[in-house]
Amino acid sequence: MTATRPHDPVEDYAAALTSALHGPARTKARMVAEIRDGLADAVAARTRDGMPYGPATDAAVREFGTPDELVPDCQRELTLAQTRHTARTAALTVPLLLLCWLLTRADAGLARDVAVHLVAASASVALLAAAALPVTGPLARTLPVPRRLPLAVAWTGSAAAVTLGAASLALALVSALATDWPVTALACAVTVTSHAVLATSARTCRRCARLALP
Amino acid sequence: MKTDAVRGHLDGVLLAVLEAGPLHGYAIITAVQRRSGGALELRTGTIYPALSRLERTGLLRGSWQSSGERRRRSYELTDAGRRRLAEERTAWQEFTAVIGAVLNPAPEPAS
Numbered sequence: 162m163t164a165t166r167p168h169d170p171v172e173d174y175a176a177a178l179t180s181a182l183h184g185p186a187r188t189k190a191r192m193v194a195e196i197r198d199g200l201a202d203a204v205a206a207r208t209r210d211g212m213p214y215g216p217a218t219d220a221a222v223r224e225f226g227t228p229d230e231l232v233p234d235c236q237r238e239l240t241l242a243q244t245r246h247t248a249r250t251a252a253l254t255v256p257l258l259l260l261c262w263l264l265t266r267a268d269a270g271l272a273r274d275v276a277v278h279l280v281a282a283s284a285s286v287a288l289l290a291a292a293a294l295p296v297t298g299p300l301a302r303t304l305p306v307p308r309r310l311p312l313a314v315a316w317t318g319s320a321a322a323v324t325l326g327a328a329s330l331a332l333a334l335v336s337a338l339a340t341d342w343p344v345t346a347l348a349c350a351v352t353v354t355s356h357a358v359l360a361t362s363a364r365t366c367r368r369c370a371r372l373a374l375p
Numbered sequence: 376m377k378t379d380a381v382r383g384h385l386d387g388v389l390l391a392v393l394e395a396g397p398l399h400g401y402a403i404i405t406a407v408q409r410r411s412g413g414a415l416e417l418r419t420g421t422i423y424p425a426l427s428r429l430e431r432t433g434l435l436r437g438s439w440q441s442s443g444e445r446r447r448r449s450y451e452l453t454d455a456g457r458r459r460l461a462e463e464r465t466a467w468q469e470f471t472a473v474i475g476a477v478l479n480p481a482p483e484p485a486s
Binding site: 188191192195196198199200202203206224225226230231234235237238241242245297298299301302 | 400401404405418419420421423424425427428431432433434445447448455459
């Protein structure tokens with residue numbers, strides 16, 4: 162027999178926030194848990210004063226604001242957290258791509274041409290991604306974060322993910338032809354993994370950016 | 376005080392209640408209510424994303440603390456947060472002095 166969980170307005174409140182918000186899983190879970198605990202504290206403070214649980218919950222929710230009232234502020238923070246996550250991922254994975262090309266010593270013909278273009282594209286992506294971190298961090302104390310920055314970082318991350326995908330294909334081709342194919346194959350595997358991580362982060366960032374725009 | 380009026384000063388309010396030492400989210404809410412005598416009309420749940428914003432910009436530092444069976448996230452001021460609080464106080468005093476002078480002008484000396 163399965164035990165049914167009793168209906169709890171505080172848990173319902175947390176569930177409503179969880180389903181409405183999008184962003185980095187850990188940050189979102191932390192934010193919802195903090196709000197749920199705070200709401201539980203507010204209910205407990207009222208029940209200690211002798212108020213029945215139901216009215217105490219209603220009063221605490223009125224004080225906290227409904228989930229719909231909290232979602233815009235929470236989503237804005239989660240969107241910026243996702244923007245920073247995507248920027249950080251791009252800034253770390255793109256130099257990794259360059260390292261892969263160095264390891265494979267792709268220094269001839271088509272491979273070299275592809276590498277030159279990837280280096281130029283990657284450097285631009287890494288610079289933009291790195292710039293987004295202070296803009297959404299310490300600089301945001303005095304300067305407003307540009308409204309379109311999350312979308313710009315999302316599409317930059319997407320472009321970098323496509324670049325990594327192209328690099329994976331090029332590395333696979335080089336690997337097939339190279340004499341030191343184990344190193345090239347390893348570089349290809351690292352690049353594929355980086356592509357998957359960055360593409361996932363950029364996709365979530367695009368979704369968050371759309372939600373945060375008015 | 377209406378919600379919109381409070382929101383413009385929320386950063387200063389949160390930094391001020393954390394000046395004495397670290398507090399977790401609901402303790403910050405009760406400290407704000409106690410200091411204001413309950414006069415601030417604020418959806419207190421919006422304090423949590425505001426704390427997240429202040430932490431992101433380096434004005435607060437958050438850490439998990441054990442409290443009985445529960446873990447709570449406590450916040451404390453960073454050095455940048457203390458400097459910002461001092462700036463907020465100065466700006467507020469200048470603002471109230473200027474508006475006060477306009478609303479309650481000193482009587483002009485009789486000529």
